[in-house]
Amino acid sequence: MRRGIEHEGWRHLTYEIRAIVAVANELKKLGVEITWENIGDPVQKGEKIPQWIKDIVIQLVSEDKTYGYVATQGVPETRKFLADLVNKRGGYQISPDDIIFFNGLGDAVSTIFSLLKREARVIGPSPAYSTHSSAEAAHSGYDHLTYDLDPENNWLPDLNDIENKIKYNDSIAGMLIINPDNPTGSVYPRSFLEKIVEIAKRYELFLICDEIYANIVYNGAETANLSEIIGGVPGMAMRGISKEFPWPGSRCGWIEVFNQESNPEFKNYIKSLINAKMLEVCSTSLPQYAIPLIMGNPNYPAHLKMRREKYEYRAYEACEIFSKVDGIRVVKPQGAFYMSIVFKDGVLNAQQTLPIENIAVKKYILDKVSGVEVDKRFVYYLLGATGICVVPLTGFCCTRKGFRITLLEADDEKRKWTWNTIAENINKYVTPCN
Secondary structure (H helix, E strand, O other), X not given: OOOOOOOOOHHHOOOHHHHHHHHHHHHHHOOOOOEEOOOOOOOOOOOOOOHHHHHHHHHHHOOHXXXXXXXXXXXXXXXXXXXXXXXHOOOOOOOHHHEEEEOHHHHHHHHHXXXXXXXXXXXXXXXXXXXXXXHHHHHHOOOOOEEEEEHHHOOEEOHHHHHHHHHOOOOEEEEEEEOOOOOOOOOOOHHHHHHHHHXXXXXXOEEEEEOOOOOOEOOOOOOOXXXXXXXXXXXXXXXXXXXXXXXXXXXXXXXXXXXXXXXXXXXXXXXXXXXXXHHHOOOOOHHHHHHHHHHOOOOHHHHHHHHHHHHHHHHHHHHHHHOOOOOEEEOOOOEOOEEEEEEOOOOOOOOOOOOOOOHHHHHHHHHHOOOOOHHHHHHHHHHHHHOEEOEEHHHHOOOOOEEEEXXXXXXXXXXXXXXXXXXXXXXXXXXXXX
Protein backbone atom coordinates (compact mmCIF):
# COMPACT_ATOMS: atom_id res chain seq x y z
CA MET A 1 0.00 0.00 0.00
CA ARG A 2 1.17 3.58 -0.61
CA ARG A 3 1.07 4.22 3.16
CA GLY A 4 1.19 1.90 6.14
CA ILE A 5 -2.21 1.43 7.77
CA GLU A 6 -1.40 -0.84 10.74
CA HIS A 7 -1.90 0.64 14.20
CA GLU A 8 1.25 0.14 16.28
CA GLY A 9 -0.67 -1.60 19.05
CA TRP A 10 -2.91 -4.02 17.15
CA ARG A 11 -0.77 -7.07 18.01
CA HIS A 12 -1.61 -6.52 21.67
CA LEU A 13 -5.30 -7.19 20.99
CA THR A 14 -5.35 -10.77 22.27
CA TYR A 15 -8.14 -12.58 24.11
CA GLU A 16 -7.13 -16.08 25.16
CA ILE A 17 -10.58 -16.76 26.61
CA ARG A 18 -11.97 -16.77 23.08
CA ALA A 19 -8.80 -17.77 21.22
CA ILE A 20 -8.87 -21.21 22.83
CA VAL A 21 -12.32 -21.70 21.25
CA ALA A 22 -10.77 -21.94 17.78
CA VAL A 23 -8.56 -24.81 18.96
CA ALA A 24 -11.49 -26.55 20.65
CA ASN A 25 -13.64 -26.22 17.52
CA GLU A 26 -10.93 -27.89 15.42
CA LEU A 27 -10.85 -30.77 17.88
CA LYS A 28 -14.64 -30.93 17.78
CA LYS A 29 -14.40 -31.58 14.03
CA LEU A 30 -12.10 -34.50 14.87
CA GLY A 31 -14.70 -36.06 17.16
CA VAL A 32 -13.82 -34.59 20.56
CA GLU A 33 -16.80 -33.68 22.77
CA ILE A 34 -16.01 -30.27 24.28
CA THR A 35 -16.77 -29.16 27.84
CA TRP A 36 -16.60 -25.35 27.78
CA GLU A 37 -14.89 -24.05 30.91
CA ASN A 38 -13.40 -20.96 29.31
CA ILE A 39 -16.18 -18.36 29.08
CA GLY A 40 -17.97 -16.63 31.97
CA ASP A 41 -21.50 -16.94 30.58
CA PRO A 42 -23.90 -18.24 33.26
CA VAL A 43 -26.67 -18.74 30.69
CA GLN A 44 -24.52 -20.92 28.44
CA LYS A 45 -23.66 -23.06 31.48
CA GLY A 46 -27.29 -23.70 32.30
CA GLU A 47 -28.42 -20.96 34.70
CA LYS A 48 -32.14 -20.34 34.34
CA ILE A 49 -33.39 -16.77 34.23
CA PRO A 50 -36.21 -16.28 36.77
CA GLN A 51 -39.64 -15.95 35.21
CA TRP A 52 -40.28 -12.62 36.93
CA ILE A 53 -37.27 -11.12 35.11
CA LYS A 54 -38.47 -12.58 31.81
CA ASP A 55 -41.94 -11.13 32.41
CA ILE A 56 -40.48 -7.64 32.83
CA VAL A 57 -38.54 -7.95 29.57
CA ILE A 58 -41.58 -9.38 27.77
CA GLN A 59 -43.65 -6.39 28.85
CA LEU A 60 -40.94 -3.95 27.73
CA VAL A 61 -40.64 -5.61 24.33
CA SER A 62 -44.32 -4.81 23.76
CA GLU A 63 -43.69 -1.08 24.28
CA ASP A 64 -42.72 0.98 21.23
CA LYS A 65 -40.26 3.17 23.16
CA THR A 66 -37.84 0.27 23.64
CA TYR A 67 -37.29 0.12 19.87
CA GLY A 68 -36.09 3.70 19.56
CA TYR A 69 -32.97 5.73 20.29
CA VAL A 70 -32.37 7.01 23.80
CA ALA A 71 -30.25 9.87 25.19
CA THR A 72 -26.54 9.55 24.40
CA GLN A 73 -25.51 8.96 28.03
CA GLY A 74 -28.45 6.64 28.63
CA VAL A 75 -32.12 6.65 29.61
CA PRO A 76 -32.51 9.60 32.06
CA GLU A 77 -34.81 7.71 34.43
CA THR A 78 -32.40 4.78 34.58
CA ARG A 79 -29.42 7.03 35.23
CA LYS A 80 -31.33 8.70 38.06
CA PHE A 81 -32.23 5.29 39.51
CA LEU A 82 -28.57 4.20 39.44
CA ALA A 83 -27.30 7.51 40.83
CA ASP A 84 -29.74 7.14 43.73
CA LEU A 85 -28.35 3.63 44.42
CA VAL A 86 -24.80 5.02 44.50
CA ASN A 87 -25.77 7.85 46.83
CA LYS A 88 -27.55 5.53 49.28
CA ARG A 89 -24.21 3.80 49.92
CA GLY A 90 -22.74 6.98 51.36
CA GLY A 91 -19.40 8.37 50.27
CA TYR A 92 -19.12 10.32 47.04
CA GLN A 93 -22.48 11.62 45.78
CA ILE A 94 -23.18 11.62 42.06
CA SER A 95 -25.84 12.95 39.74
CA PRO A 96 -27.39 11.24 36.70
CA ASP A 97 -24.93 13.24 34.58
CA ASP A 98 -22.10 11.22 36.15
CA ILE A 99 -23.38 8.01 34.53
CA ILE A 100 -22.59 6.99 30.95
CA PHE A 101 -24.01 3.87 29.29
CA PHE A 102 -22.07 1.66 26.87
CA ASN A 103 -22.84 -1.45 24.84
CA GLY A 104 -21.37 -3.69 27.52
CA LEU A 105 -18.21 -3.08 29.48
CA GLY A 106 -16.15 -4.31 26.54
CA ASP A 107 -17.31 -1.21 24.68
CA ALA A 108 -16.57 0.93 27.74
CA VAL A 109 -13.06 -0.48 28.12
CA SER A 110 -12.26 0.03 24.44
CA THR A 111 -13.48 3.62 24.52
CA ILE A 112 -11.79 4.49 27.83
CA PHE A 113 -8.36 3.34 26.70
CA SER A 114 -8.54 4.42 23.07
CA LEU A 115 -9.28 8.02 24.09
CA LEU A 116 -6.41 8.29 26.56
CA LYS A 117 -3.37 10.22 25.40
CA ARG A 118 -1.02 7.58 24.03
CA GLU A 119 1.75 8.47 26.49
CA ALA A 120 -0.62 8.14 29.47
CA ARG A 121 -0.42 4.62 30.89
CA VAL A 122 -2.73 2.73 33.24
CA ILE A 123 -1.20 0.09 35.48
CA GLY A 124 -3.35 -2.96 36.19
CA PRO A 125 -3.32 -6.34 37.94
CA SER A 126 -1.58 -9.50 36.76
CA PRO A 127 -3.18 -11.96 36.18
CA ALA A 128 -5.16 -9.46 34.13
CA TYR A 129 -8.58 -9.67 32.54
CA SER A 130 -7.68 -9.73 28.85
CA THR A 131 -10.11 -7.02 27.72
CA HIS A 132 -8.43 -4.47 29.99
CA SER A 133 -4.82 -5.51 29.44
CA SER A 134 -5.14 -5.79 25.66
CA ALA A 135 -6.94 -2.46 25.28
CA GLU A 136 -4.42 -0.63 27.46
CA ALA A 137 -1.46 -2.15 25.64
CA ALA A 138 -2.97 -1.49 22.22
CA HIS A 139 -3.62 2.17 22.98
CA SER A 140 0.02 2.70 23.97
CA GLY A 141 1.70 0.32 21.52
CA TYR A 142 3.69 -1.25 24.39
CA ASP A 143 3.20 -4.19 26.74
CA HIS A 144 0.61 -3.62 29.45
CA LEU A 145 2.05 -2.32 32.74
CA THR A 146 1.14 -4.57 35.66
CA TYR A 147 1.39 -5.13 39.39
CA ASP A 148 1.44 -8.75 40.57
CA LEU A 149 -1.37 -10.43 42.48
CA ASP A 150 -0.02 -12.88 45.05
CA PRO A 151 -1.69 -16.31 45.48
CA GLU A 152 0.11 -16.62 48.83
CA ASN A 153 -1.87 -13.60 50.07
CA ASN A 154 -5.39 -14.34 48.75
CA TRP A 155 -4.38 -12.94 45.35
CA LEU A 156 -3.93 -9.42 46.76
CA PRO A 157 -1.14 -7.20 45.39
CA ASP A 158 1.88 -5.94 47.31
CA LEU A 159 1.13 -2.26 47.96
CA ASN A 160 4.83 -1.40 48.21
CA ASP A 161 5.40 -2.95 44.78
CA ILE A 162 2.50 -0.92 43.34
CA GLU A 163 3.84 2.31 44.79
CA ASN A 164 7.40 1.69 43.60
CA LYS A 165 6.24 0.96 40.06
CA ILE A 166 4.19 4.15 40.03
CA LYS A 167 6.87 6.25 41.71
CA TYR A 168 9.57 5.36 39.20
CA ASN A 169 7.44 5.47 36.03
CA ASP A 170 5.94 8.90 35.51
CA SER A 171 4.10 7.76 32.38
CA ILE A 172 1.57 6.07 34.69
CA ALA A 173 -1.48 8.32 34.89
CA GLY A 174 -4.04 5.84 36.20
CA MET A 175 -4.50 2.62 38.12
CA LEU A 176 -6.94 -0.21 37.37
CA ILE A 177 -8.53 -2.40 40.06
CA ILE A 178 -10.86 -5.34 39.38
CA ASN A 179 -12.92 -6.01 42.49
CA PRO A 180 -14.09 -8.78 42.78
CA ASP A 181 -11.37 -10.03 40.52
CA ASN A 182 -11.44 -11.98 37.28
CA PRO A 183 -9.64 -14.41 36.87
CA THR A 184 -8.73 -15.08 40.53
CA GLY A 185 -12.00 -14.58 42.45
CA SER A 186 -10.24 -12.40 45.02
CA VAL A 187 -12.03 -9.58 46.87
CA TYR A 188 -10.25 -6.45 48.12
CA PRO A 189 -10.97 -5.53 51.77
CA ARG A 190 -12.11 -1.96 52.41
CA SER A 191 -8.91 -1.08 54.27
CA PHE A 192 -6.85 -2.32 51.33
CA LEU A 193 -8.86 -0.24 48.87
CA GLU A 194 -8.38 2.84 51.06
CA LYS A 195 -4.60 2.38 50.83
CA ILE A 196 -4.85 2.15 47.04
CA VAL A 197 -6.79 5.42 47.02
CA GLU A 198 -4.06 6.99 49.16
CA ILE A 199 -1.42 5.96 46.60
CA ALA A 200 -3.52 7.39 43.76
CA LYS A 201 -3.93 10.64 45.66
CA ARG A 202 -0.22 10.86 46.48
CA TYR A 203 0.84 10.47 42.83
CA GLU A 204 -2.10 12.35 41.29
CA LEU A 205 -3.51 9.35 39.41
CA PHE A 206 -7.06 8.60 38.39
CA LEU A 207 -8.65 5.27 39.34
CA ILE A 208 -10.67 2.75 37.33
CA CYS A 209 -12.46 0.07 39.31
CA ASP A 210 -14.19 -2.74 37.41
CA GLU A 211 -17.11 -3.63 39.70
CA ILE A 212 -19.05 -5.87 37.33
CA TYR A 213 -19.13 -8.57 40.06
CA ALA A 214 -19.80 -6.20 42.97
CA ASN A 215 -22.95 -8.04 44.02
CA ILE A 216 -21.34 -11.49 43.81
CA VAL A 217 -19.29 -11.56 47.04
CA TYR A 218 -19.34 -14.53 49.44
CA ASN A 219 -17.30 -16.69 51.85
CA GLY A 220 -17.55 -13.96 54.48
CA ALA A 221 -15.59 -11.44 52.41
CA GLU A 222 -16.23 -7.74 53.00
CA THR A 223 -15.34 -4.98 50.59
CA ALA A 224 -16.42 -1.49 49.52
CA ASN A 225 -17.54 0.18 46.35
CA LEU A 226 -15.15 2.75 44.89
CA SER A 227 -17.71 5.50 45.47
CA GLU A 228 -17.57 4.85 49.22
CA ILE A 229 -13.81 5.37 49.62
CA ILE A 230 -12.59 7.47 46.69
CA GLY A 231 -12.67 10.82 48.50
CA GLY A 232 -11.38 13.56 46.21
CA VAL A 233 -9.51 11.31 43.74
CA PRO A 234 -10.78 11.37 40.13
CA GLY A 235 -12.06 8.01 39.03
CA MET A 236 -14.76 5.79 37.64
CA ALA A 237 -16.48 2.53 38.56
CA MET A 238 -17.55 0.14 35.80
CA ARG A 239 -20.82 -1.73 36.31
CA GLY A 240 -23.19 -3.85 34.25
CA ILE A 241 -25.94 -6.47 34.17
CA SER A 242 -24.29 -9.24 32.14
CA LYS A 243 -23.05 -11.20 35.18
CA GLU A 244 -25.52 -9.94 37.77
CA PHE A 245 -28.99 -10.57 36.29
CA PRO A 246 -27.44 -12.46 34.37
CA TRP A 247 -28.01 -11.05 30.88
CA PRO A 248 -24.68 -11.19 29.00
CA GLY A 249 -26.38 -10.92 25.62
CA SER A 250 -27.83 -7.54 26.54
CA ARG A 251 -24.39 -5.92 26.09
CA CYS A 252 -25.31 -3.30 28.65
CA GLY A 253 -22.84 -1.61 31.00
CA TRP A 254 -22.16 1.81 32.42
CA ILE A 255 -19.56 3.86 34.24
CA GLU A 256 -20.07 5.95 37.36
CA VAL A 257 -17.77 8.97 37.27
CA PHE A 258 -16.37 10.58 40.42
CA ASN A 259 -14.79 14.02 40.93
CA GLN A 260 -14.86 15.17 37.34
CA GLU A 261 -15.83 18.69 38.42
CA SER A 262 -12.76 19.04 40.64
CA ASN A 263 -10.22 18.27 37.91
CA PRO A 264 -10.51 20.13 34.55
CA GLU A 265 -8.31 17.69 32.65
CA PHE A 266 -10.23 14.67 33.94
CA LYS A 267 -13.50 16.44 33.13
CA ASN A 268 -12.36 17.02 29.53
CA TYR A 269 -11.38 13.35 29.28
CA ILE A 270 -14.86 12.29 30.44
CA LYS A 271 -16.34 14.71 27.93
CA SER A 272 -14.37 12.93 25.21
CA LEU A 273 -16.02 9.62 26.24
CA ILE A 274 -19.45 11.23 25.93
CA ASN A 275 -18.57 12.74 22.55
CA ALA A 276 -17.40 9.34 21.31
CA LYS A 277 -20.68 7.78 22.41
CA MET A 278 -22.54 10.64 20.70
CA LEU A 279 -20.99 9.58 17.39
CA GLU A 280 -22.69 6.19 17.91
CA VAL A 281 -25.89 8.06 18.91
CA CYS A 282 -26.55 5.91 22.00
CA SER A 283 -26.28 2.47 23.57
CA THR A 284 -28.88 -0.28 23.30
CA SER A 285 -32.19 0.85 24.76
CA LEU A 286 -34.14 -2.23 25.90
CA PRO A 287 -31.86 -3.35 28.77
CA GLN A 288 -31.59 0.23 30.04
CA TYR A 289 -35.36 0.41 30.45
CA ALA A 290 -35.27 -2.97 32.24
CA ILE A 291 -32.71 -2.00 34.90
CA PRO A 292 -34.94 -0.02 37.32
CA LEU A 293 -37.77 -2.54 36.95
CA ILE A 294 -35.52 -5.52 37.72
CA MET A 295 -33.09 -4.04 40.25
CA GLY A 296 -35.94 -2.22 41.99
CA ASN A 297 -38.14 -5.31 42.12
CA PRO A 298 -38.86 -6.79 45.60
CA ASN A 299 -37.59 -10.17 44.32
CA TYR A 300 -34.15 -8.82 43.44
CA PRO A 301 -32.39 -8.99 46.87
CA ALA A 302 -33.40 -12.65 47.29
CA HIS A 303 -32.28 -13.37 43.73
CA LEU A 304 -28.79 -11.95 44.47
CA LYS A 305 -28.60 -13.84 47.77
CA MET A 306 -29.45 -17.13 46.07
CA ARG A 307 -26.73 -16.62 43.48
CA ARG A 308 -24.10 -15.69 46.09
CA GLU A 309 -24.89 -18.83 48.09
CA LYS A 310 -24.70 -20.96 44.96
CA TYR A 311 -21.22 -19.75 44.04
CA GLU A 312 -20.04 -19.98 47.63
CA TYR A 313 -20.99 -23.66 47.68
CA ARG A 314 -19.32 -24.34 44.35
CA ALA A 315 -16.14 -22.55 45.47
CA TYR A 316 -16.04 -24.86 48.50
CA GLU A 317 -16.71 -27.86 46.26
CA ALA A 318 -13.90 -26.93 43.84
CA CYS A 319 -11.39 -26.36 46.64
CA GLU A 320 -12.26 -29.72 48.19
CA ILE A 321 -11.33 -31.44 44.92
CA PHE A 322 -8.26 -29.46 43.89
CA SER A 323 -6.69 -29.08 47.35
CA LYS A 324 -5.94 -32.83 47.27
CA VAL A 325 -3.80 -32.49 44.11
CA ASP A 326 -0.04 -32.21 44.54
CA GLY A 327 1.95 -29.63 42.61
CA ILE A 328 -0.69 -26.89 42.49
CA ARG A 329 -1.73 -23.94 44.64
CA VAL A 330 -5.42 -23.32 45.25
CA VAL A 331 -6.99 -20.17 46.74
CA LYS A 332 -10.71 -20.29 47.55
CA PRO A 333 -12.58 -17.57 45.61
CA GLN A 334 -14.42 -14.90 47.59
CA GLY A 335 -16.27 -13.28 44.72
CA ALA A 336 -17.22 -13.48 41.03
CA PHE A 337 -17.38 -17.03 39.64
CA TYR A 338 -13.83 -17.96 38.70
CA MET A 339 -10.91 -19.74 40.31
CA SER A 340 -7.28 -19.62 39.21
CA ILE A 341 -5.15 -22.67 39.86
CA VAL A 342 -1.37 -22.16 39.88
CA PHE A 343 1.25 -24.81 39.28
CA LYS A 344 4.08 -24.65 41.78
CA ASP A 345 7.49 -23.64 40.44
CA GLY A 346 9.26 -26.38 38.50
CA VAL A 347 6.25 -28.69 38.25
CA LEU A 348 5.65 -28.16 34.53
CA ASN A 349 8.07 -28.78 31.69
CA ALA A 350 8.02 -29.07 27.91
CA GLN A 351 8.20 -32.88 27.86
CA GLN A 352 5.02 -33.77 29.75
CA THR A 353 2.07 -35.29 27.91
CA LEU A 354 -1.31 -36.90 28.41
CA PRO A 355 -2.46 -40.04 26.56
CA ILE A 356 -4.67 -39.23 23.54
CA GLU A 357 -6.25 -42.23 21.81
CA ASN A 358 -7.48 -40.46 18.68
CA ILE A 359 -4.49 -40.37 16.31
CA ALA A 360 -5.69 -37.28 14.43
CA VAL A 361 -6.30 -35.39 17.67
CA LYS A 362 -2.89 -36.42 19.01
CA LYS A 363 -1.17 -35.16 15.87
CA TYR A 364 -3.09 -31.85 16.07
CA ILE A 365 -2.06 -31.33 19.70
CA LEU A 366 1.56 -32.20 18.99
CA ASP A 367 1.62 -29.50 16.32
CA LYS A 368 -0.04 -26.92 18.63
CA VAL A 369 2.26 -27.37 21.65
CA SER A 370 5.48 -26.59 19.84
CA GLY A 371 7.12 -23.57 21.51
CA VAL A 372 4.14 -22.56 23.69
CA GLU A 373 4.20 -21.69 27.40
CA VAL A 374 4.23 -24.77 29.61
CA ASP A 375 0.80 -24.04 31.12
CA LYS A 376 -0.68 -23.59 27.66
CA ARG A 377 0.90 -26.93 26.75
CA PHE A 378 -0.98 -28.53 29.66
CA VAL A 379 -4.23 -26.82 28.59
CA TYR A 380 -3.87 -28.15 25.04
CA TYR A 381 -3.16 -31.68 26.24
CA LEU A 382 -6.09 -31.51 28.66
CA LEU A 383 -8.32 -30.39 25.79
CA GLY A 384 -7.13 -33.17 23.48
CA ALA A 385 -7.31 -35.91 26.12
CA THR A 386 -10.59 -34.96 27.84
CA GLY A 387 -12.34 -32.26 25.80
CA ILE A 388 -12.27 -29.88 28.78
CA CYS A 389 -11.52 -26.34 27.62
CA VAL A 390 -9.88 -24.08 30.25
CA VAL A 391 -7.78 -20.93 29.83
CA PRO A 392 -4.02 -20.85 30.57
CA LEU A 393 -3.02 -18.33 33.20
CA THR A 394 -0.28 -16.93 30.95
CA GLY A 395 -3.13 -15.86 28.67
CA PHE A 396 -4.05 -13.31 31.34
CA CYS A 397 -0.92 -11.16 30.93
CA CYS A 398 0.79 -13.19 33.64
CA THR A 399 4.09 -15.02 34.14
CA ARG A 400 2.66 -17.50 36.66
CA LYS A 401 1.82 -20.88 35.17
CA GLY A 402 -1.67 -22.23 35.71
CA PHE A 403 -5.21 -22.09 34.40
CA ARG A 404 -8.64 -20.60 35.15
CA ILE A 405 -11.85 -22.53 35.71
CA THR A 406 -15.37 -21.20 36.24
CA LEU A 407 -17.94 -22.00 38.94
CA LEU A 408 -20.78 -21.80 36.43
CA GLU A 409 -21.77 -25.34 35.42
CA ALA A 410 -25.37 -25.78 36.60
CA ASP A 411 -25.43 -29.57 36.19
CA ASP A 412 -24.09 -30.85 39.51
CA GLU A 413 -22.87 -34.18 38.16
CA LYS A 414 -21.17 -32.64 35.13
CA ARG A 415 -19.52 -30.00 37.30
CA LYS A 416 -18.06 -32.63 39.65
CA TRP A 417 -17.01 -34.78 36.71
CA THR A 418 -15.26 -31.82 35.09
CA TRP A 419 -13.27 -30.84 38.18
CA ASN A 420 -12.43 -34.43 39.15
CA THR A 421 -11.30 -35.13 35.59
CA ILE A 422 -9.04 -32.06 35.58
CA ALA A 423 -7.59 -33.11 38.95
CA GLU A 424 -6.93 -36.66 37.75
CA ASN A 425 -5.25 -35.40 34.60
CA ILE A 426 -3.02 -33.00 36.52
CA ASN A 427 -1.76 -36.01 38.45
CA LYS A 428 -1.19 -37.96 35.23
CA TYR A 429 0.53 -35.01 33.56
CA VAL A 430 3.04 -34.20 36.29
CA THR A 431 3.90 -37.80 37.25
CA PRO A 432 7.39 -38.59 35.89
CA CYS A 433 6.39 -41.90 34.30
CA ASN A 434 4.07 -40.03 31.95
